[in-house]
Amino acid sequence: MSKKIVILGAGYAGLRALHELQKEAADIEITLVDRNEYHYEATDLHEVAAGTQKSERIIYPIRDVVKNSCTTFIQGTVSAIDTEQQLVKLADGKTLSYDYLVVALGFESESFGIPGVDEYSLQMVDVDTAEKIYQHIEEQMKNYKEMQDENALKIIVCGAGFTGIELLGALTDGKKKLAEAAGVDSEKIRLYCVEAVTRLLPMFSEKLSDYGINKLKDWGVEFLTGKPIKEIKEGSVVYLDDKENNTLKELHGGTIIWTTGVSGSHVIGASGFEEKRGRVMVNPDLTYPGRDNVYIIGDCSAVMDEESQRPYPTTAQISLKMGECAGKNIKAQLRGKSTQPFTFHSLGSVCSIGNTHAFGEVGKMEIKGYPASFVKKAIMDRSLFETGGVKEVLAKGRFDFYH
Numbered sequence: 470m471s472k473k474i475v476i477l478g479a480g481y482a483g484l485r486a487l488h489e490l491q492k493e494a495a496d497i498e499i500t501l502v503d504r505n506e507y508h509y510e511a512t513d514l515h516e517v518a519a520g521t522q523k524s525e526r527i528i529y530p531i532r533d534v535v536k537n538s539c540t541t542f543i544q545g546t547v548s549a550i551d552t553e554q555q556l557v558k559l560a561d562g563k564t565l566s567y568d569y570l571v572v573a574l575g576f577e578s579e580s581f582g583i584p585g586v587d588e589y590s591l592q593m594v595d596v597d598t599a600e601k602i603y604q605h606i607e608e609q610m611k612n613y614k615e616m617q618d619e620n621a622l623k624i625i626v627c628g629a630g631f632t633g634i635e636l637l638g639a640l641t642d643g644k645k646k647l648a649e650a651a652g653v654d655s656e657k658i659r660l661y662c663v664e665a666v667t668r669l670l671p672m673f674s675e676k677l678s679d680y681g682i683n684k685l686k687d688w689g690v691e692f693l694t695g696k697p698i699k700e701i702k703e704g705s706v707v708y709l710d711d712k713e714n715n716t717l718k719e720l721h722g723g724t725i726i727w728t729t730g731v732s733g734s735h736v737i738g739a740s741g742f743e744e745k746r747g748r749v750m751v752n753p754d755l756t757y758p759g760r761d762n763v764y765i766i767g768d769c770s771a772v773m774d775e776e777s778q779r780p781y782p783t784t785a786q787i788s789l790k791m792g793e794c795a796g797k798n799i800k801a802q803l804r805g806k807s808t809q810p811f812t813f814h815s816l817g818s819v820c821s822i823g824n825t826h827a828f829g830e831v832g833k834m835e836i837k838g839y840p841a842s843f844v845k846k847a848i849m850d851r852s853l854f855e856t857g858g859v860k861e862v863l864a865k866g867r868f869d870f871y872h
């Protein structure tokens with residue numbers, strides 16, 4: 470009898486696992502579930518939010534990568550997983566049974582319990598939320614034209630992590646278009662970043678992260694670092710200005726975007742998995758402890774890096790590798806062979822600051838400026854290739870290397 474494999478989530482991890490399993494000649498029935506009918510490149514969401522990229526450029530239909538001979542795609546929202554009964558529950562009431570399950574439901578925004586975050590700031594976690602950010606900014610620019618309220622021209626990014634920095638870079642690129650909409654010079658659009666720590670982007674050397682931050686400062690971004698955010702109010706960010714005297718200050722702005730951190734999908738907690746912030750500490754072969762037919766991968770999973778003795782960070786690069794590993798391990802189990810532990814050797818990481826600038830590391834080499842943006846686009850094309858193949862790279866790849 471054929472084995473039923475259910476994959477939840479068609480992001481980097483889920484589609485990479487699908488790709489691996491669809492190569493299997495054995496008798497298998499794969500069901501892929503995602504709430505959207507398209508896959509999106511989450512690493513490009515900041516460009517949609519800043520209006521420098523149309524969402525059509527970062528998505529493609531999931532059906533394009535589904536092999537109808539062995540896979541059924543269901544557009545639906547997963548509400549819970551019952552590993553005892555081997556069932557997945559969908560929001561429309563349907564249930565799916567499985568022999569093997571791959572959970573790849575990705576990330577959500579994390580408020581860390583700070584009051585007002587959910588109500589008064591904008592999240593950037595998928596295509597809809599990224600589009601909402603841009604619509605909101607455009608609205609603010611139009612409001613300025615009518616009301617002449619300078620706050621409408623202020624955009625505050627909360628958090629100076631990788632996502633916040635890439636968003637600020639894209640916003641500096643998008644400033645000209647926004648200024649036109651508001652009928653002002655682009656210097657009048659003010660970009661702020663509020664961040665709790667002072668040593669930014671610790672994954673890079675201090676020199677390299679200073680390079681990126683100083684470039685953004687040169688382009689007009691105002692950084693408030695060492696200022697933990699205490700509350701988000703309607704139209705303002707309240708932060709601790711002076712730790713010794715416990716003095717709070719308020720920064721007003723028409724657009725407040727929350728990028729301080731992410732957690733794994735809420736479905737993980739709702740399904741009773743042992744988790745912390747939606748992430749599950751999995752076995753070295755990526756299975757859930759006590760359930761050797763349930764794989765949890767991508768941003769929902771935490772796996773120990775033996776070298777650093779810390780869990781691997783949540784990145785697209787690692788999610789792709791986890792998808793490959795989970796797919797291969799299920800194939801091994803189907804053949805009665807033993808599974809292999811997950812291993813990852815980083816090829817480096819590059820942070821974009823706009824379309825033509827970036828900085829980062831490739832192997833042991835530090836790169837910056839225009840050549841780094843070239844490398845960043847090549848990395849994006851490669852990850853697009855790993856989920857979508859040649860067709861999607863040709864249709865949606867980044868080939869604007871020459872400026």
Ligand SMILES: Cc1cc2nc3c(=O)[nH]c(=O)nc-3n(C[C@H](O)[C@H](O)[C@H](O)COP(=O)(O)OP(=O)(O)OC[C@H]3O[C@@H](n4cnc5c(N)ncnc54)[C@H](O)[C@@H]3O)c2cc1C
Binds near residue numbers: 512547734
């Ligand atoms: C702006 C930005 C820039 C980034 N830049 C980089 C970078 O340069 N390099 C890098 O390595 N990483 C980067 N990351 C991180 C990277 O995007 C994530 O680590 C990666 O997307 C995780 O992949 P995933 O497959 O686990 O989940 P996701 O990409 O989040 O995919 C999850 C999938 O599950 C679906 N889904 C979620 N919940 C449900 C549900 N309940 N029911 C049905 N379907 C559901 C979603 O629709 C989605 O298709 C960036 C992230 C952001 C936001």
